[in-house]
Amino acid sequence: MISQIHLDDLAASARHGAGNAGSMLSRWLHREVRIEVCSVASVRLDLIPQEGEDAGATTITIASRVNGGLPGNAAVQLSYADATQLVVCLGGKLPGEEQAGGIGEMERSMLQETANILFSSMMNGMASRMDIVAVPLAPVVLVDVGTAAWDALLIESAACADDAVVVTARIACIGSGPTIHLVFLPSPEVLHAITRGAGHD
Amino acid sequence: MISTEAVRKGQIKDIKVLIGQVHLTRSPNRLQSVLGSCIGLVIYDPEIRLAGMAHVLLPHAEGRPRGMLPGKYADHAVDCLLESLTAHGAARSRLRCKFAGGARMFDHALDYTRDIGASNIASVTDALAAARIPVIAHHVGGRLGRRVEFTPEDLTLVVEDFGHNRIEL
Numbered sequence: 001m002i003s004q005i006h007l008d009d010l011a012a013s014a015r016h017g018a019g020n021a022g023s024m025l026s027r028w029l030h031r032e033v034r035i036e037v038c039s040v041a042s043v044r045l046d047l048i049p050q051e052g053e054d055a056g057a058t059t060i061t062i063a064s065r066v067n068g069g070l071p072g073n074a075a076v077q078l079s080y081a082d083a084t085q086l087v088v089c090l091g092g093k094l095p096g097e098e099q100a101g102g103i104g105e106m107e108r109s110m111l112q113e114t115a116n117i118l119f120s121s122m123m124n125g126m127a128s129r130m131d132i133v134a135v136p137l138a139p140v141v142l143v144d145v146g147t148a149a150w151d152a153l154l155i156e157s158a159a160c161a162d163d164a165v166v167v168t169a170r171i172a173c174i175g176s177g178p179t180i181h182l183v184f185l186p187s188p189e190v191l192h193a194i195t196r197g198a199g200h201d
Numbered sequence: 202m203i204s205t206e207a208v209r210k211g212q213i214k215d216i217k218v219l220i221g222q223v224h225l226t227r228s229p230n231r232l233q234s235v236l237g238s239c240i241g242l243v244i245y246d247p248e249i250r251l252a253g254m255a256h257v258l259l260p261h262a263e264g265r266p267r268g269m270l271p272g273k274y275a276d277h278a279v280d281c282l283l284e285s286l287t288a289h290g291a292a293r294s295r296l297r298c299k300f301a302g303g304a305r306m307f308d309h310a311l312d313y314t315r316d317i318g319a320s321n322i323a324s325v326t327d328a329l330a331a332a333r334i335p336v337i338a339h340h341v342g343g344r345l346g347r348r349v350e351f352t353p354e355d356l357t358l359v360v361e362d363f364g365h366n367r368i369e370l
Contacts, residue, residue, distance in 0.1 A: 044270075045220050045258075045270060045273075046221050046256075058363070098365075144346040145345075145346040145347070145348055145362070146235040146346070146348070147235050148304070148306065148346025149237055149306060149346070150237065151237035151239040151258060152237055152238050154220065155238075155258065155259065158220075158221070158258050158259055159259060162268045162273070
């Protein structure tokens with residue numbers, strides 16, 4: 001069981017990572033951004049807040065496996081409206097929500113590259129503060145209904161417990177632009193390592 | 202067909218079944234869930250219009266205790282639904298089942314997930330066969346998420362995928 005003191009340590013690293021991710025997003029989108037939320041909490045699986053909780057909504061999830069010293073699953077979740085704004089910032093255009101299944105290759109790459117930048121900066125920022133290395137793999141874009149993508153993201157944590165440690169950063173553009181919900185679910189094995197090795201026992 | 206007016210007035214409750222949860226309800230309420238690789242498993246007693254839905258995330262408990270989320274594993278979910286339904290007046294011999302879900306969401310992108318959807322489908326099928334609960338209908342597999350809604354009033358499980366294909370089971 002991870003203690004509050006370990007969660008606080010992880011939160012300090014997450015804030016460092018979110019700061020990095022915010023700066024990188026700002027450069028990528030040529031817009032000022034603010035970190036609205038950066039939190040680390042142990043949450044029961046069914047109570048984890050997710051983008052697209054309105055069952056009818058279309059949600060874009062861009063997910064990546066993270067390897068190295070800080071393994072886990074990273075995901076960017078976007079409402080369709082935020083994804084549309086994000087793509088516009090990058091010079092592209094998404095079809096209307098009813099045609100969301102037909103998103104073009106170029107726009108898909110824009111979403112993928114945004115997630116790639118965010119995962120690398122967030123995870124490297126977190127990992128460097130912990131004196132380890134994180135290696136996010138190429139992200140995958142999934143356009144689907146509401147919270148459907150979460151089933152796959154939660155499997156690893158769910159196999160070990162009824163709750164999961166969730167690292168959340170919400171980054172919003174100042175003025176116009178998208179709000180991006182960045183989530184990292186550390187692997188249970190790394191949490192065990194943190195509780196064993198952080199010197200707070 | 203249930204009117205949206207009745208839902209708005211609070212005469213009918215739409216109950217959302219989240220990951221690992223199990224919920225029971227009677228007509229005229231409805232059970233709803235959003236599924237990717239998970240299974241929305243509904244067991245019901247058609248005579249008294251009592252139904253339960255589990256949101257199954259993983260195939261086998263492998264000896265782990267039931268915990269706070271009794272629907273998390275397929276085998277626990279079937280046991281929990283049978284216990285709860287019979288405790289609320291359902292007859293074991295009348296119980297029937299419909300289920301949906303088990304999509305392959307990320308393919309090989311997240312290696313550790315393997316094809317968890319297929320494993321979930323197989324485990325739910327095995328657990329139902331072991332419990333001798335007849336499966337009336339199912340809609341499983343594929344690569345798209347699903348919204349599901351079970352209405353105990355008419356015993357229909359409506360499945361709608363991301364492509365807006367709507368199927369009534």
